[in-house]
Amino acid sequence: MANERPGAAGNAARQAGDLRAAASRVSATRAGVIPPPPWAPDAGPRRTRADKPALNRDAIVATAIRVIDEEGYDAVSMRRVAQEFGTGAASLYAYVANKDELMDLIVDEIMAESAVHVQEISGDVVAWQEQLKNMIRAGYQVLVSHRDIAKVMLGRIPFGPNGLRNIENMLKLLRAHGMPDHVAAYAGDLIGQYMVGSAIEDYMWRERYPEATEAEVAEAMGEVGDYLESLPAEQFPNLTALARVMVGEKGEGDESHFDRFELGLDILVRGLTTFLPPEAHERGRD
Amino acid sequence: MANERPGAAGNAARQAGDLRAAASRVSATRAGVIPPPPWAPDAGPRRTRADKPALNRDAIVATAIRVIDEEGYDAVSMRRVAQEFGTGAASLYAYVANKDELMDLIVDEIMAESAVHVQEISGDVVAWQEQLKNMIRAGYQVLVSHRDIAKVMLGRIPFGPNGLRNIENMLKLLRAHGMPDHVAAYAGDLIGQYMVGSAIEDYMWRERYPEATEAEVAEAMGEVGDYLESLPAEQFPNLTALARVMVGEKGEGDESHFDRFELGLDILVRGLTTFLPPEAHERGRD
């Protein structure tokens, strides 16, 4: 009765952008060498005994992600996930301390999926910028490929094993051209905030019409633009003037919400670049 | 039985930063001239008949905000708000379509509270940057003064009357030095994302120890720093090297989480500045 569609996992994930293809699928949730964090003190009653139950941590996490892919974040409940196994919610609590821990596990699985192998870092600042952008793009693509899974990451620092690896890679790249320590340390947070925020905002437009084509999403944004344009111009001169631009209609192209992400990315990376020491800029000029 | 602590409203709000004092309290939720948006089509069954019930829209919104101030976002439920009036949840639905609309109203009330009167814009780019920063600081201060009220704003564009005024002011300031339209139009979103994200992150550290002094919050962050520092250095060379910096310990000062906000603000504003036309920079040099 349970598990009616067997091989549908990772379906939505496959239709992500090309950048995802470049993301190496680093050994999800395998990193026994990293010690567990000291907070959340007693580490919970998780039973590592794995005889051969159909239920286990990884399967539960994978199923939860599949539910998000198919029905969205709000549909994920302990009951809904358990139902996918043909059982009740109580059975999950043998493998997962509570829903919050399940969310942490989901985050780390997503971090595994969006891991990017950071190759040799070139000396050119422009190439460095592009490499940084590609890393952020990859994470963003993974998020939007899993519907509104970004909501899971809200207010959650990805300190799982895979998250730590991603942070390490990000720091390595950021520090490559002499970025000051305090800037590099905070930039990771800022970038994460931007990825999650953008993914959620993207989904917001998309959910207005639940099964919308790209054109219908654009129509929804256009409707908002109409409203903004209709506001009293003497009270809102700038808002009415920029109404069409605000909803992403740039005049020619129409896949606007992606451009929005790219623009924010550019603002962010340019801002970060201003913190590089002057030598870095000159070195790229040789 | 209900309403046990009578005059505790606006308590947390009063201990906000100095910037809040400069924020003018623009006539909350009064803007009949702005037409209602065309989406959310039927506009709901709100009864405008206001004979003299103790219950009304504004009172419900104010009470909901007070509950957030006192017990946090998670405590806000229709029942909890109604209980503050000594009645049941059903009574609220005469004035508010549903919880989502209540949240929209809360957002607009917050937008009223964080409205900044944008004075004459000076010609100096540096002054322009500072003015922009002050505007963002004001909004941020309002958010953190209301506990985790930022969670209400997640995935919610502030298109209420007060929100629109704030956006208009922000656009006016952004465009003052010739910022390209598409950058100005998107910058508002980006800035809002940053304010909300930062406020939530700030509260995340604060809630680890619910009634924490500033020093105890720093201790919690230090604990995380200890963990990051203890990771295997050969696997995480950058993460271990920057562990102490990542949790905000810069070496001298200790009110670090505020510096984190300021740093992100600087990155953002510097990035935006790079989009100004070259004349703007030269003009400031006279």
Next chain:
DNA sequence: TTCGCGTCAAGAACGGTGTTCGTATTGCGT
């Protein structure tokens, strides 16, 4: 082989949530 024990599955229940329905009560115009 049979008994007993320990482990895991899971039904039922507890206290919470947003929302709706239908009834009770109120205030006002006539």
Next chain:
DNA sequence: ACGCAATACGAACACCGTTCTTGACGCGAA
């Protein structure tokens, strides 16, 4: 003073996360 319409709201519905407690099961010891 009466009747009516508009408001107030208790009760109920279908969910939620979590816990308690019972049931089923496999397996080693007697």
